[in-house]
Amino acid sequence: MERLSVLKTYKLYIGGAFPRTESGRYYELKNGKGENIANVCLASRKDFRNAVVAARKASGGWSERSHFNRSQILYRIAEMMETRRAQFIEELISQGISKSKAEVEVDLSVDRLVYYAGWCDKYTQVLSSVNPVSSPHFNFSTVEPMGVISVISDVKNGLLDLVSVVAPIIAGGNTVVVLAAEQYPLSAITFAEVLNSSDVPGGVVNILTGKRSELLKHMASHMDVNAIAYSGTSGEERKLIEIESVENLKRSCYIDENWNDKGAQGLKFIEMFQEVKTTWHPIENIGGATSSY
Amino acid sequence: MVNKTLSGVSDFTSLRIPIDKVGVEERVERFQKRSIKNGSKLEGLKLILNMIDLTTLEGKDTPSKVKQMCYKAQHLHDVHAGLPTVAAVCVYPNFVKLAKESLKGSNVKVASVATAFPSGQAPLSIKLEDTKLALDSGADEIDMVISRGKFLSGDYNFVYDEIAAIKEVCGEARLKVILETGELVTLDNVRLASDIAMYAGADFIKTSTGKISPAATMQVTYVMLTAIRDFMYKTGVQVGMKPAGGISNSKLALQYMVMLYETLGPDWMSNEWFRFGASSLANDVLMQIVKQETGRYQSADYFSID
Numbered sequence: 001m002e003r004l005s006v007l008k009t010y011k012l013y014i015g016g017a018f019p020r021t022e023s024g025r026y027y028e029l030k031n032g033k034g035e036n037i038a039n040v041c042l043a044s045r046k047d048f049r050n051a052v053v054a055a056r057k058a059s060g061g062w063s064e065r066s067h068f069n070r071s072q073i074l075y076r077i078a079e080m081m082e083t084r085r086a087q088f089i090e091e092l093i094s095q096g097i098s099k100s101k102a103e104v105e106v107d108l109s110v111d112r113l114v115y116y117a118g119w120c121d122k123y124t125q126v127l128s129s130v131n132p133v134s135s136p137h138f139n140f141s142t143v144e145p146m147g148v149i150s151v152i153s154d155v156k157n158g159l160l161d162l163v164s165v166v167a168p169i170i171a172g173g174n175t176v177v178v179l180a181a182e183q184y185p186l187s188a189i190t191f192a193e194v195l196n197s198s199d200v201p202g203g204v205v206n207i208l209t210g211k212r213s214e215l216l217k218h219m220a221s222h223m224d225v226n227a228i229a230y231s232g233t234s235g236e237e238r239k240l241i242e243i244e245s246v247e248n249l250k251r252s253c254y255i256d257e258n259w260n261d262k263g264a265q266g267l268k269f270i271e272m273f274q275e276v277k278t279t280w281h282p283i284e285n286i287g288g289a290t291s292s293y
Numbered sequence: 294m295v296n297k298t299l300s301g302v303s304d305f306t307s308l309r310i311p312i313d314k315v316g317v318e319e320r321v322e323r324f325q326k327r328s329i330k331n332g333s334k335l336e337g338l339k340l341i342l343n344m345i346d347l348t349t350l351e352g353k354d355t356p357s358k359v360k361q362m363c364y365k366a367q368h369l370h371d372v373h374a375g376l377p378t379v380a381a382v383c384v385y386p387n388f389v390k391l392a393k394e395s396l397k398g399s400n401v402k403v404a405s406v407a408t409a410f411p412s413g414q415a416p417l418s419i420k421l422e423d424t425k426l427a428l429d430s431g432a433d434e435i436d437m438v439i440s441r442g443k444f445l446s447g448d449y450n451f452v453y454d455e456i457a458a459i460k461e462v463c464g465e466a467r468l469k470v471i472l473e474t475g476e477l478v479t480l481d482n483v484r485l486a487s488d489i490a491m492y493a494g495a496d497f498i499k500t501s502t503g504k505i506s507p508a509a510t511m512q513v514t515y516v517m518l519t520a521i522r523d524f525m526y527k528t529g530v531q532v533g534m535k536p537a538g539g540i541s542n543s544k545l546a547l548q549y550m551v552m553l554y555e556t557l558g559p560d561w562m563s564n565e566w567f568r569f570g571a572s573s574l575a576n577d578v579l580m581q582i583v584k585q586e587t588g589r590y591q592s593a594d595y596f597s598i599d
Contacts, residue, residue: 049590224592247589
């Protein structure tokens with residue numbers, strides 16, 4: 001007797017759980033031959049709202065984790081991804097990517113996670129400074145995570161784009177709500193499964209699948225989102241982001257990188273989502289003596 | 294005393310009405326599935342704001358905290374015109390005087406918990422003193438707790454007499470009776486405690502102190518609402534309802550409003566007969582109101598601190 005096929009249901013990833021979209025909608029994902037390979041959740045603005053609530057809730061705890069612990073967790077994500085290497089490759093192929101490209105993409109994704117795991121407990125030292133000021137103050141600047149970031153994933157690759165943007169953001173202590181690329185939602189949700197089994201606290205990364213045209217406005221306008229990372233080139237969409245993000249002075253970051261390039265990584269992607277805090281600490285300075293602290 | 298008020302009912306066990314738990318759950322599920330259109334939602338949210346008893350009942354309460362809350366009660370979100378105030382603030386008896394002064398000239402009432410809140414483990418004389426202190430300081434409303442231990446051991450007369458005694462002291466002040474449903478174990482008990490409280494003279498029945506989990510749930514509130522309905526049919530006396538604790542978002546509060554409307558009808562749809570006991574609900578409702586009017590999801594950063 002032939003076995004009954006068991007198909008995976010691809011759901012959203014919000015607050016460490018895998019809910020279906022509250023709207024009950026879905027879209028059909030086709031492969032190159034026009035065959036239906038999966039029904040994917042079509043997230044609504046309410047799903048986005050719920051995801052922001054989850055991200056905000058997780059923000060305090062995640063930003064207060066020791067940086068070394070964040071490093072361990074990012075490395076753990078890489079470990080879990082490596083064990084699922086075959087599955088990721090197979091899934092990328094099912095979404096129309098060639099085998100050789102898929103292999104490179106998965107390996108690069110894992111490497112990128114390892115790279116940013118290394119940065120977790122180092123970036124503050126590099127980005128912070130002691131500043132010379134002409135008054136009796138010890139003046140120093142440190143970086144702090146911005147908070148909740150909404151991420152609009154690129155559409156060039158299925159997995160690598162997502163990992164390359166999300167890894168530096170969470171390495172820097174932020175939490176994210178990601179809208180996966182419309183044509184590559186499967187790898188994004190499988191990546192969520194990896195996150196879910198990698199000691200990443202629920203709510204730190206939230207992943208939605210759906211239409212950019214529906215969600216972009218809300219991702220840019222939500223008052224409780226501190227920055228928006230947009231990977232894409234549409235002038236119209238950038239304009240919309242600029243207009244909608246003004247109300248709460250949301251930082252808008254446009255990222256246009258060729259992630260397949262091995263060098264497309266670095267401190268700047270962490271710095272992009274950090275806020276600088278400068279402290280003026282009074283010190284003793286008597287009779288023109290040089291300051292000491 | 295018991296026999297008189299209950300007009301012939303000499304034994305509370307005869308009041309016991311069994312509750313169909315599965316039926317209650319199914320009914321409540323229905324309330325959660327109603328579609329509420331934008332216009333009604335906005336009106337509903339404003340009504341909810343107006344029904345809130347803004348509450349602080351912490352060991353760490355300070356005069357400044359109470360003052361700040363009283364200010365908030367009158368100025369929920371001043372940048373937005375046309376918002377109602379909350380119904381009342383709810384504090385410990387120690388802070389009633391301060392709250393009363395802070396709210397001078399406004400319609401916001403001062404409710405005070407009393408009777409050895411939250412446990413209720415004190416002799417009647419102390420509970421009466423506690424209540425008098427609150428009333429002498431100017432409380433408009435008293436939130437008392439019932440003796441759950443006595444109730445669970447079947448001493449219903451004791452519970453009844455205690456409520457009646459407090460009611461007598463209250464005079465004009467309205468009395469809310471907290472059943473602390475999280476400790477009553479079964480829905481049958483919730484129904485019986487509601488009936489005892491109403492027969493003893495409660496103006497409001499209230500679910501919880503907020504100190505015990507679970508606090509207010511829709512299931513428990515539904516059982517209490519039906520008790521109020523039956524009491525109204527039987528005696529013609531209208532009693533109010535106050536779910537308290539655990540209601541912290543607008544969506545849930547709107548579902549309570551649906552339940553209230555479909556169970557008791559329009560006569561109860563005002564803060565004279567229905568209240569929410571909550572500390573963080575107000576901000577969430579405000580955020581939803583601003584969202585409804587601007588189309589933009591809001592952040593707690595732009596609203597007052599709870």
